[in-house]
Amino acid sequence: MSKISIPLGPQHPGLKEPINFGLVLEGEQIDKATVNLGYNHRGIEKAAEERTYIQDIYLLERVCGICSHSHTTCYITCVEEIAKAEIPERAKAIRVLVAELERIHSHLLWLGIAAYEIGFDTLFMYVWRDREQVLDCLELVGGNRVHYAINTLGGVRRDITPEIKAELLKRVDILEARTKYYTTLATEETTVLARTQKVGVLPKDLAIKLGTNGPTGRASGLARDVRKDEPYLIYDKLDFKLITADTCDVFGRVVVRVLETVESCKIIRQVLNYLPEGPISIKVPWKVPEGEAVNRYEAPRGEDIHYVKGNGTDKPERVKVRAPTLANYHAVPHMLEGGWMADVPLVIAAIDPCMSCSDRALVTDRAAARSAVWSWEEMRRNGIEFYKRRGVDFSKVVLK
Amino acid sequence: MKKNTPGRALFEALRQLFKDPATSTYPFSKAKLQPKFRGRIDFESEKCIGCKMCVRVCPAKAIDIILSAEQPAAPAQVEGQTTPPAKKKFDCIMNLDRCIYCAQCVEVCPKKALISTDDFELAQLDRKALRRHYK
Numbered sequence: 128m129s130k131i132s133i134p135l136g137p138q139h140p141g142l143k144e145p146i147n148f149g150l151v152l153e154g155e156q157i158d159k160a161t162v163n164l165g166y167n168h169r170g171i172e173k174a175a176e177e178r179t180y181i182q183d184i185y186l187l188e189r190v191c192g193i194c195s196h197s198h199t200t201c202y203i204t205c206v207e208e209i210a211k212a213e214i215p216e217r218a219k220a221i222r223v224l225v226a227e228l229e230r231i232h233s234h235l236l237w238l239g240i241a242a243y244e245i246g247f248d249t250l251f252m253y254v255w256r257d258r259e260q261v262l263d264c265l266e267l268v269g270g271n272r273v274h275y276a277i278n279t280l281g282g283v284r285r286d287i288t289p290e291i292k293a294e295l296l297k298r299v300d301i302l303e304a305r306t307k308y309y310t311t312l313a314t315e316e317t318t319v320l321a322r323t324q325k326v327g328v329l330p331k332d333l334a335i336k337l338g339t340n341g342p343t344g345r346a347s348g349l350a351r352d353v354r355k356d357e358p359y360l361i362y363d364k365l366d367f368k369l370i371t372a373d374t375c376d377v378f379g380r381v382v383v384r385v386l387e388t389v390e391s392c393k394i395i396r397q398v399l400n401y402l403p404e405g406p407i408s409i410k411v412p413w414k415v416p417e418g419e420a421v422n423r424y425e426a427p428r429g430e431d432i433h434y435v436k437g438n439g440t441d442k443p444e445r446v447k448v449r450a451p452t453l454a455n456y457h458a459v460p461h462m463l464e465g466g467w468m469a470d471v472p473l474v475i476a477a478i479d480p481c482m483s484c485s486d487r488a489l490v491t492d493r494a495a496a497r498s499a500v501w502s503w504e505e506m507r508r509n510g511i512e513f514y515k516r517r518g519v520d521f522s523k524v525v526l527k
Numbered sequence: 528m529k530k531n532t533p534g535r536a537l538f539e540a541l542r543q544l545f546k547d548p549a550t551s552t553y554p555f556s557k558a559k560l561q562p563k564f565r566g567r568i569d570f571e572s573e574k575c576i577g578c579k580m581c582v583r584v585c586p587a588k589a590i591d592i593i594l595s596a597e598q599p600a601a602p603a604q605v606e607g608q609t610t611p612p613a614k615k616k617f618d619c620i621m622n623l624d625r626c627i628y629c630a631q632c633v634e635v636c637p638k639k640a641l642i643s644t645d646d647f648e649l650a651q652l653d654r655k656a657l658r659r660h661y662k
Contacts, residue, residue, distance in 0.1 A: 182586035185629045249536050256549040263561075270563035276629050284634065285563055308539075316535040 128154050137166045141472030143240070144482035148463075148475070155468050160460040168486040173506055175446040180206050180415055183443065184278055190448060191484040192273050193236065196222075196229045197426035198433070198448065199278040204359065205420040205435035206280060206443075212411045216403045218282035219360045224295075224398045225268060225277050226360075227391040231302060232261045233427030234342075234384045234391075237479045238309065241381060244473040245322040250312065257305040260298050267291055282408025292399050303392040310385045314378075323378035327462035327474035330375055337457045341429020342387065343478045344455075345371045346379035353425035364401065367394050377477045413441045426451050428479045450484035560645050565630040567646040570619035570661035574640035577617045581632035581641060589625035590632060593618050595662065623649055624657040 131152045137145035145166035151159040171190055175183045187202050188195045200222055207214060235258040242250035262272045269275025269285060277283050287295075313319050329339070334347035344351055352369050354362045370386045372379035419436040429451030436445040455478040462474050511522050551558070560566075572595070581590050594617060601613035619641075630643045651657050 178586060179584070181584050181631065185586040185627060185631065189627075249540060253536075253539065253543075259549070266561045266564070268563075270561065270565045270630075271628070274627075274629070276565070276631075279634075312535050312539075317533045 130158055135471060141244070142475065144480070146480070146482045148459075148471070150463070150468070150471070152468060157463050157466055157468065157471070160463040162456050162459055164456070164482070165486055167482045169483070170506060172446055172448060176443060179413065179441045180280060180443060181413065183446065184280070185274075185276065187446070187448070188274050188276060191450065191481050193233050193481065194229065194426045194428065194431065194450075194484065195274050196225050196277065197424055197431050198450075199276075200226065200360075201422050201424035201426075201431050201433040202435065202446065203278045203280065204424070205422045205433050206415060206437070207411065208420040208422070209418040209435065209437045210280075210411050210415045212281055212409060214282050214409060215406050216361070217405045218407050220398050220402050221268075221277065221283045221285075221287060221407065223360050223362065223365075224287070224395060225265070225275055227394045227398070228261055228265050228268070229275075230391045230427045231306075231388050231395075232258060232265065233479075234388045235261065235306075237384055237427075237476075238313070238381070240476055241323075241377075241473065242313075242319075244476045245319060247316075247318050247322075250309070250316075250319075254309060257302065260302050260305075264295055264298050267294060279408060280413075281411035282406070284408070286407050287399075287402060292402070296396065296399060299392050299395050303389060306385060306388045306392065310382075310389070313381050313385055319381070320378065322470075322473065323381055324374070324376060326377045326470050327466060327477055328376050329458050329462050331373075333461055334375075334458065337461065338454050339429075339458045339478075340454050341426070341451050341479075342380055342383045343429065343458065345369075346383045347375045348373045351430075353423045353430055357423060359422075359424065361398070361401070365394055365397050377473060380477045414439065415441070415443075428452055428481060428484075429455060448484075450481065452478070452481045453485040455480070456485065558647075560647075564643075564645055564647075565628050566644045567623065567628075567649060568621060568626065568630065568632060569642045569644050570621070571640050571642065572616060572618065572662060574638045575617040575619070576638055576640075577615060578637065580635045580637065584631050584635050586629065586631070587625045587627045589622045589627075591620040591622075593620065619661040621659045621661065622657065623659060624654065 133150050133152060135148040135150055136142050137147045147163040147166070149161040149163065150157055171186065175186055178186055184199050184203060187198045190198045235254055239251045239254040239258065242248070242254060265275055266272050268287065268291065269277045277285060329343070329347050331348045334344050334349050339347065339349065340351060348371055350369055350371050353359070355369050367390045370383050370390060372382045374382075415437040417437055417439045419434070421432065421434045424431045424433070431451050432449040434445070434447040435443050438444040459475060459478060462477075463471060466474060514521050575592065577592055577594075579592050582592055594615060598616055599614060601610070604610055633641045633643045649657070
């Protein structure tokens with residue numbers, strides 16, 4: 128049979144964000160797959176160098192909507208490490224609380240999307256209806272549904288009052304009951320099993336070799352979780368299980384995520400009962416001394432890494448973001464190869480991809496064998512030339 | 528665990544038939560907001576001292592604090608005393624199209640001249656209407 132190569136994306140109904148997959152098909156089976164990134168590059172790292180540490184919190188919150196708390200916590204821990212500031216215990220507890228609420232929110236969102244890709248729209252609607260509970264919790268704690276903006280330099284911005292605590296406990300009970308129902312539904316319903324078992328298989332040795340992390344890696348039997356391996360904030364004081372699955376397929380990824388949601392409910396209850404008294408933030412000078420720090424954080428999608436370099440002023444010299452999805456992309460072609468065309472959207476969705484998280488630019492000049500850092504002006508000039516070649520002239524746009 | 532049961536969601540789907548819809552009828556019914564909600568930022572000119580801390584921290588460069596066109600009259604001169612400096616009055620220009628509603632300016636303001644309100648229905652057909660001039 129002759130082979131046909133087709134592009135999937137950057138604009139495709141099966142994808143939620145722009146990304147391109149090159150698929151070589153043999154009949155309806157995938158012979159070879161490649162992944163091409165770079166349709167959603169926004170220059171966030173460069174913009175972070177132009178802003179102060181405080182302003183960067185709100186900028187980095189917008190790297191991704193779903194993991195908005197993950198990126199800021201990872202970044203702000205780096206800054207506090209450089210500034211040698213020890214934040215109060217209560218602030219740490221509140222950060223963990225929001226992080227776990229965010230994990231529930233992200234995993235329920237993912238379960239809905241996976242159900243939608245399977246074609247099980249009833250499950251999608253029910254999951255997203257119950258996800259409103261956790262969004263209300265986040266609004267209660269932070270003020271807004273998606274960008275909670277709870278972190279600040281030296282602690283958190285909003286406190287947990289006894290009324291909020293009681294309301295959260297009530298809603299977490301509802302969430303736990305509903306999640307347990309979805310666990311049975313997702314692991315016993317014939318439709319789900321038929322579409323997820325033995326689909327997008329990634330064996331454990333390959334998962335290690337390709338450096339997958341987060342629920343994608345844990346579904347391949349890779350017992351890795353930054354919360355357990357290198358406990359940050361107050362995770363060493365909490366009792367929770369590390370969830371793994373050994374089926375190595377999309378079904379395993381479903382199981383890992385729903386069970387992690389139940390674990391997160393447990394963590395939230397522990398944190399609310401632990402919540403020590405005291406201040407929620409300390410004063411940290413806006414000018415951060417020279418130094419550099421790298422920090423790891425278990426985001427809902429996997430391991431998030433931030434690098435911050437300070438130069439003694441109120442602006443960082445370099446901020447580097449390594450979002451979890453970037454590590455998982457390499458595994459996607461391996462999951463797709465040998466599978467069926469109809470499973471492609473589901474397999475891609477199964478790593479919980481976030482395209483806006485992972486698009487970072489690196490400019491290297493191989494011919495001249497040099498690497499230089501672009502200035503903001505150079506980057507803008509390059510952008511104007513890029514769009515001019517495509518027939519749009521942005522040179523008259525004045526930036527404030 | 529009993530596996531491979533078809534129609535697991537059937538009971539839930541039937542139960543849903545007798546329940547109210549999960550969606551609200553916004554804009555016909557009012558949206559419920561939590562007390563900590565961060566909406567449009569309001570400005571009180573009497574409290575502002577013009578330190579421009581809000582302008583410094585704004586991540587979106589949405590705020591500008593300018594001297595008001597009309598300044599209050601200087602306090603009357605009292606015999607034998609040095610004249611106290613006249614209190615200056617400031618205006619706030621808020622670009623709602625740039626604002627990201629993080630309310631960092633509210634937090635940093637030393638005189639509480641900026642307030643976070645519950646106002647969130649801010650869409651406009653005219654772009655100029657998004658540039659609010661608070662006096």
